[in-house]
Amino acid sequence: MNNYTVLKWGKLLLWLIPPILRKKTHFDWLEAVLTPLRNIYEETLYKMQHTGQVIYLEKVLNEAFNQVAKYNPNLSIEEKREKGLIYIDESVKPTLQYLYLHKEYYEPNGTLIIPQLKVFKHDEYYENRDNQPIYLAHREDYTSVAYANFRVYIPETLIGTGDDDIVVQPQNNEFMHTEAINVATIKYHSLLNFYKLAGKSYESYSYLPKKPSDKKIEKTTDI
Structure with a gap:
């Protein structure tokens, strides 16, 4: 099946030139003029x-800055990190938590129905977010702190000072919760x-690509 959106420019130009003018010099000149179009x-x-x-x-970013690695949309986040791809993930935002009363933790017979909650402070929440801690959100977390809609994760191997690298400026903020x-x-x-939805904001993060974990080979013996 032909793809009519892909044009063979050299053949098309050759067809449009009259036979009497099909000289190599004339063809090269017209091809140079046609290059901007x-x-x-x-x-x-x-x-x-x-x-x-x-x-x-993700595909656009990897094709622009990470042409060595082949992007596959079916990979999980862990697989993208192992392959050193640029990927996008959701932003971390604190959620409202309900504080239970002491009597709500136990049934009349003394059975524990809700595990003891551990509340973290603002800084501790971001340091321990991988452990899914309970964070008591404050009003300032929704008024003075601006959260991005999504995060873009860039492998450290793509960060540098070359023309094809992603250049990063040093941070000057004294307090950074991320x-x-x-x-x-x-x-x-x-x-x-250009590509993101209007009104959406983003943050950029760097990460060190993980090496694939060694698979354990199970030895079986015939009985």
Whole structure:
């Protein structure tokens, strides 16, 4: 089945040139003149084929800054981290928690119905968020702290100072409740702002790609 959106520019140009003018010099000159139009067509077609969905945002970012690794939308987050891919995850926001009374912890017969809750402070919450702690949200957490809608995770191997690398500026804030990085690469923000949904905000984070865990080989003996 032919893909009519993909044009064979060299063959198309050769067909449009009259036979009497089909000289190599004339063909090379017309091909150079046609190059800007070809670039605009391919860029526009590429943008039309991608939307603001997570899989497309990840695909665009990896094709722009991580061409060595092959992006697969079916991979889990752990597999993306092992392969060193740029991926997107949800933002961490504190949720409202209900404080139970002491008498609500136990049934009349003394049976424990709710485990003892451990409440963390603001800094401790982000340090222990992998353990799913109970965090008592304060009013300031919803008024003075701005939370992004999603997070973009970048492998540290892609961060550098080269032309093809993602450049990161040092953080100057004394208090940072997250380890967000400040990306200075204009192309990075241009891609995200073009494809992401209007009104959505994002934060960037770096991570060290994990090595695949060694699989244990079970030895079996014939009886």
